[in-house]
Amino acid sequence: MSGNANNLVHQYNKLGDVQIVASEVESRKVLDKVLSELSQLDDNRYGLWLLHRHHLLSDGQFLLEQPAIYNGQPALVASAIDELPNDAVPSRWALDPAGKWQPMEYSIDPAVRKATANPGLAEIMEVVAGALLKNDLSSLLGFCVLTRSDVLADELNGRLEITEGSNSIVTLISNAELKEESALPTTWCLSGNQVDSCRMRDWCYKSSSGHVRIPNHQSG
Ligand SMILES: [Zn+2]
Numbered sequence: 001m002s003g004n005a006n007n008l009v010h011q012y013n014k015l016g017d018v019q020i021v022a023s024e025v026e027s028r029k030v031l032d033k034v035l036s037e038l039s040q041l042d043d044n045r046y047g048l049w050l051l052h053r054h055h056l057l058s059d060g061q062f063l064l065e066q067p068a069i070y071n072g073q074p075a076l077v078a079s080a081i082d083e084l085p086n087d088a089v090p091s092r093w094a095l096d097p098a099g100k101w102q103p104m105e106y107s108i109d110p111a112v113r114k115a116t117a118n119p120g121l122a123e124i125m126e127v128v129a130g131a132l133l134k135n136d137l138s139s140l141l142g143f144c145v146l147t148r149s150d151v152l153a154d155e156l157n158g159r160l161e162i163t164e165g166s167n168s169i170v171t172l173i174s175n176a177e178l179k180e181e182s183a184l185p186t187t188w189c190l191s192g193n194q195v196d197s198c199r200m201r202d203w204c205y206k207s208s209s210g211h212v213r214i215p216n217h218q219s220g
Contacts, residue, residue, distance in 0.1 A: 006059045011094060012104050015053040018204045021140055022050055022184045030135045035188055035199065037131055041124055042192035044155070045115045047201060048128070049144040050186040051094055051104075054163040054204075055080055064088055065107045067150075070169050076152060076159075078105065078168040089116045093125070094142040099133055101125055101143065111149040128190075146189055146201050161186070161204045170202070182206050 015021075025031055035048070057063065057080050064085070065078040090103030091112050107113075115121070125143055132138045152159060152172060160173040160183060173181070183203035191199055 005062075008102055008104070009057045009059055009061060011096060011102060012053060012063070013056050015051050015094070015104075018050065018052040018054075018184060018186065019206045021052045022186075025050065025137070025140050028135070028137065028140075030137065031141075031188075034131050034135050034137065035190075036194060038128060038190050039192050039194055041127060041190045043124065044189045044191040044193075044198075045118075045145060045147040046121075046124060046128075047144050047146040047187045047189045048132075048141045049092055049202070050184075051140055051142050052186065052204075054161075054168050055166060062088075063105045065091060065105065065109070065170075067109065068169075070171055073171050074150060074152060076107075076109075076148065076170040078170070079166055087113065089113050090145075091116075092142060092144040095129055095132060095138040099129060099138070101129065104142065107145070109149050111147045111153065112145045115145045115147050124190075144187055146187060155198070155201075158200065159202045161202060173203070178203060 055063065061080045061082055062084050063078055064081045065076050068075050068077040084106060085108055088106040088108050089112055091107035092105040093101040094104050096102045128143050132141055147153065154172055157172045157174050158178050159170050161168050161170045183205055185200040186204045187202040189199045189201055193199065
């Protein structure tokens with residue numbers, strides 16, 4: 001495995017706990033301003049993600065998201081793998097210390113592949129990088145492809161991630177149900193629609209809630 005791939009593993013493993021990163025972003029009080037600036041891109045296939053992790057990767061490993069069935073419902077399951085399939089494409093990136101985008105997570109979803117083949121993507125990512133660097137958010141937020149195929153493409157509902165052992169499982173959850181849960185938003189859409197229910201797409205349980213089973217999760 002190349003040194004570069006292991007550098008990416010080290011960058012990934014340094015990502016923080018969801019709750020700590022979320023409160024750090026909140027304390028900066030610039031996310032709304034940045035989202036409002038980026039809403040000019042008005043492209044709901046893409047978004048910002050809260051830089052955090054649920055797993056520790058070993059040298060040479062990648063985090064890959066694949067479609068699955070969980071409790072009888074369509075889901076996406078992300079797990080660490082040793083070799084990327086040929087049809088995998090990056091779905092989440094983080095800026096490295098040199099201000100260059102580095103892939104952190106991958107997907108084999110055809111909708112993600114289509115969105116990463118967009119000839120305008122490099123320019124969008126450059127605009128997003130500029131906004132994050134200008135607002136000193138590059139260690140807290142990254143760039144992601146939000147669009148997914150099939151049922152998980154539903155834009156009227158949120159997607160909730162739970163962690164079980166070494167897997168992250170993402171399932172749909174209604175906005176009404178989300179209100180009942182102790183979950184944090186972890187992705188925001190680059191949509192022109194600034195209504196919260198449209199721009200927040202993915203949610204994760206707070207690390208202190210009883211729902212999280214994350215042996216490797218950082219705490220405190
Ligand atoms: Zn998460």
